[in-house]
Amino acid sequence: MNNSRAVLLLLLVSGKALIDATVINVTEPTEWWQTATLYQIWPSSFKDSDGDGIGDLNGITSKLNHLVDMGVEVLWLSPIYPSPMVDSGYDISNFVDIYPTFGTLQDFDYLLATAKKLGLKVILDYVPNHTSDEHEWFIKSKAGIEPYTDYFVWNKGIVVNGTRKPPNNWLCAFNSGSAWEWVEEREAYYLHQFSVHQVDLNFLNPRVIQETKDIMTFWFDRGVDGFRIDSMPYPVEDPSLPDEPLSGLPGYSETDYYYLDHIYTKDRIENYHILQTWREHVDNYTATVNDGAIRIIFTEAYANISSVMKYYNFGSNVPFNFFFIKDKNGIESATVNTAIDVVNIINTWMENMPDGATANWVFGNHDNSRVATKYGSDRIDGINFLLYLLPGVAVTYNGDEIGMTDTYLTWEETQDPQACSTDETRYQPYSRDPERTPYQWDNTTSAGFSTNSITKLPVNQNYLTLNLATEKEVDVSHYKNVQAAIKLRSNEVIRHGTLDAQVIGESVVAFARELDGHEPVVVLINWDNITSTCSLEVFENIPDNMKVLISDINSGITVGDRYTKTRIELPAYAAVVLQGITDE
Template sequence: MNDQIATTDTTATEWWRTAVIYQVYPRSFADSDGDGIGDLPGITSRLPYLARLGVDAVWLSPFYPSPQADAGYDVSDYRGVDPLFGTLEDCDRLLRDAHALGLRVIVDLVPNHTSDEHAWFRAAVASPPGSPERARYIFRDGQGPDGTLPPNNWKSVFGGRAWSRWPGESQWYLHLFDRRQPDLDWQHPEVRTEFEDVLRFWLDRGVDGFRVDVAHGLIKAPGLPDWERQASMVGDGTDDGVNMGPMWDQDGVHAIYRDWRRVLDAYPGDRMMVAEAWVRPQAHLARYVRPDEMHQAFNFDYLLARWDARMLRRVIDGSLAAAASVGAPTTWVMSNHDTVRHTARLGLSKPGVRPKGIDSKAEQPDEALGLRRARALAFLTLALPGSAYLYQGEELGLPEHTTLDAAYRQDPAFHRTNGAEVGRDGCRVPIPWIADAPSFGFGPGPATWLPQPDGFAHYAVDQQEDAPGSTLELYRAVLRLRREYGLGNGQLRWLDSGPDMLVLDNGPVRVVVNFGFGAAVLPAGRLLIGSVSSEQPEPEIIQGNSAMWLAVPGR
């Protein structure tokens, strides 16, 4: 039986409702000066590549001044550029060049915590307990007769306890992440005023929006009650307890985002915010994108879904229904800088499971199978109504670096767990541009802040440019067709299919995905493009682990 699902407001014109947004991880995208770390001038030099790819906007992970204890997510100054990445003038030039190419720019905002080198925290630890300087953070006296026990039993997302004491200090401060990332107290009016001013600083410079880090974590439950479980930002697709507890998804966060929305609405050009909010169920996520709050929220249920037709259909239906209930678009995301690349996840014996990193001691993905499935999943993702996010390198089919030596690992999660959690370095390796160049063309010399595996040469941009059937050319073609047929602003209708198949129509395009290994009969429709090849030797057959877009008969 066919189902008709209204998926988006087809009268809305805001760009962010249907945009394809490309995540750039600045230190790993392009290095202009040869120090082994990507930078803003390097990104600017590659903007024509992104424009040709066919994306609508670029999201930049943090480039602010930072001691880099957590790759820039420990910010010491929210109104500057770290010299590692360039200058404010370089940022202004990037914005001008991007806008000239028709690309919008979203920047990362990290409001849950600062660096321990932020001027506010330095003032806090230089001031006595009870001082105004300390009130901006969450300082508490310890438990026990001499205060040597932490104020509660909360654990850090990165491992170990979530409380530390500054050397020589009696009080403890909260850090849900690394000890060098003290949590701000968002009940304090000065914190709220400061971040509204930070928003205006970047809006005045011309940014088009903000990705809000840990958007569900700013408010903690009153009294900071004990929580026996491990605090977790990211689930594995099976843990119903992810982001439950007194440190996540408290009702008070929504007043903050209503205030921020008023700031953004005062600027022209449809400025936007997208929430990184790992919350369940979807109805809770929808609260972040009510009409007076954020514009988008990342759909992590989709990222966490396995290579399973029924599961994906349930996630898609639930996501669309929840978003529609508040008049918001749904976002679709397969990978980001915090997760193992989906090319690797889909090549595991349990395809789609989300390990917290892969090293040489773990199961090694089937690289060819993972890529084949990743290409098929892209066909599904980019056909769905709403907005889609791409993580740098996925348009190349880039695999996870699964054999990175422990000596090179920098993720604080790896070090705080003594290696029990492999961490996120494997998905953050600098991407390859030129197969036979030093650092595969990432920079002018051989230096890279994380070593690249030899196999990256096969995936380099110059090896795929204008090469029929390459993953890069496939993405370019699919993005062009998505735009041509208006799929981001369409309506989805499921068609009957077998247990290992998904078949849906979005306007004039029929999407067919075969999740099984065996070939299956293809429904009616003229072939537009296929994930395995642009050619179709058997016009009535779809191969296993592949996808096709067809023209709906009569449309």
């Protein structure tokens, strides 16, 4: 990254660890997306407008003012395309239409127009790796109808002792065994890296690549501002189809995805070249229409830091930073037990970005446990201060702004194919349904999500007290803290200031944002369950006196309180945003 760094060594009080404290000059934002606040909506669970128990586009449109009131600038819609809904819309049967239960193209156009009037950008989830097995392309490919014959990855397999078997040992990501499925009509196996109903496209076929470009053009013509590209590590596999080696990771059975090391099916260099092709298409489209708009690409990849950083160099404006969610290899849940863990994640991302890149921060989404459940309700405000006050793009999953928690679902209620492919004794770690339940608007029927008491996924029973309406009514709440933090993002120090992230003592996450000619902003988060006392003298150029701008709802610290930089006492899990005072 193109930064000047003043590197200090901070010796922890314990004497057991050293951590580099690095002052980082943040990339100067010149385009709207570089400081944007994104809000991800899970369409089926956001707002139901017609009482069928399933969210829809008109429901989303009716609640766009919530995003504006919150301070959001970009709306990201998870899949809204026609789908058999085997995998919640990630099994797409038509890329250029709307799932009928969600509405129509006209409803989408109205949503888009309303969003634009409110000053909101709109980006769509795009899932180019595979189609539904009900997509017209696959139906024709099975039948051998040109030009679709080679739109997918087909193979005759091998014969062992008179029995036909898949061509190799590749496994699907949904822990259900082989990634190959036999089709009698075609007399061949097709590849599916996800559900058996999600058929991998053949990206060695130029026609397929052109189809993906045409889909982008269709939605750009309607006015979308960009795409979040799903499953970016997967489009291209090794065409020689070699067996993948064992991973050696403990705790996985022979049918579990991570039983193997996916060196031939994931994170291949060809995928970066595909992304580069899409980037060129997006830029060519923008140049052709010459409308002055900036169209963006976000990419999803659970991978190691070097693999993720490469996406910056091949056309991704924002490769999502999942290291507060997953471990360094993008496999297991991230270990964020200590203040050191938090600061290491921040500094590792900032120091590995290429020159001119923009940082981003993600703590929750539709595939992972909610922030309040993963980190604990006591840490919600602290997490949100990290999310919104670190430099770059902030990504919020709907409901996290009010501290929604995972919902318990029985085996019988579970719908997620990733969980349903296991069994009732071990489905819970694999299920993504708990974080996908309806948004909790108020304490009326179905939490105000629907007039129907029966919803696609059950409403969390805590909705009577945990809901947006309640958080708006009280003097202090998670939601009001989110509003305050997002408002602070327009501050010049937060937009342009340097970043210095450190651990103070053993348990306080601390970062300072500084800009010449402006009062510095310091965020402190006690990551421990006991009171911690800290000094801000570890930071250079911090004035002697500080005032509280925002504080977490349980700390007892009040906005406007004053502190000297030499002694600040933080109760267990307390989080506070401070600003320097030099004019007194």
